[in-house]
């Protein structure tokens with residue numbers, strides 16, 4: 001897929017396959033094209049050219065069939081600040097067509113699974129950043145998606161909140177296919193089965209952490225990343 005905005009190519013001939021149950025990370029600096037990629041895959045914006053298939057359905061022609069099966073925890077969380085934690089969860093369950101009874105049950109399950117019972121009746125804006133992000137991911141999962149998109153899930157969180165969320169995301173491994181975007185190399189190492197490194201819209205490398213280290217002859221991901229991105233300096 002390619003996406004251009006005027007003369008800017010935000011995503012340039014992206015071509016990748018993500019396996020069912022895989023946690024796949026799009027890694028790149030600001031403006032690399034990660035959010036634009038997610039927006040195209042979620043049907044929020046149309047590719048300028050090309051196509052993508054999610055669960056065998058085209059984002060161009062089958063968006064209606066794809067949407068009930070996917071969910072997104074966006075960069076700016078979709079949490080409604082003046083609704084309580086419970087209300088936020090029920091709202092999303094309702095939007096996805098769950099009956100009142102189903103929504104009540106799935107909300108309770110989400111509160112239990114994500115450790116949100118203690119704050120269930122609190123308005124979302126009174127939660128810490130980490131708890132808001134946790135709620136946002138719970139809202140992404142309450143609809144039982146086959147694919148979950150996480151756009152920079154831990155940005156702005158302290159080390160403890162970040163690690164706690166990593167554990168939540170790790171708990172989903174294999175159960176849900178996850179496509180996440182991040183700037184953080186340690187997040188990739190902690191969570192991702194495979195990575196695509198994006199620079200100025202182009203995918204400059206795809207593989208496991210071990211494969212990228214081997215490809216560059218480096219012992220750690222940071223050095224591998226610097227070598228790969230540095231070798232594409234004319235793009236950045």
Ligand SMILES: Nc1ncnc2c1ncn2[C@@H]1O[C@H](COP(=O)(O)OP(=O)(O)OP(=O)(O)O)[C@@H](O)[C@H]1O
Pocket residue numbers: 005008009010028029030031032033034035036037
């Ligand atoms: N609606 C838009 N109109 C014009 N340009 C846009 C639009 N959306 C994104 N861009 C540009 O496309 C490029 C890729 O942006 P994108 O948000 O996808 O990058 P990103 O990798 O997600 O960055 P970040 O890490 O900062 O979120 C940037 O140069 C951005 O300014």
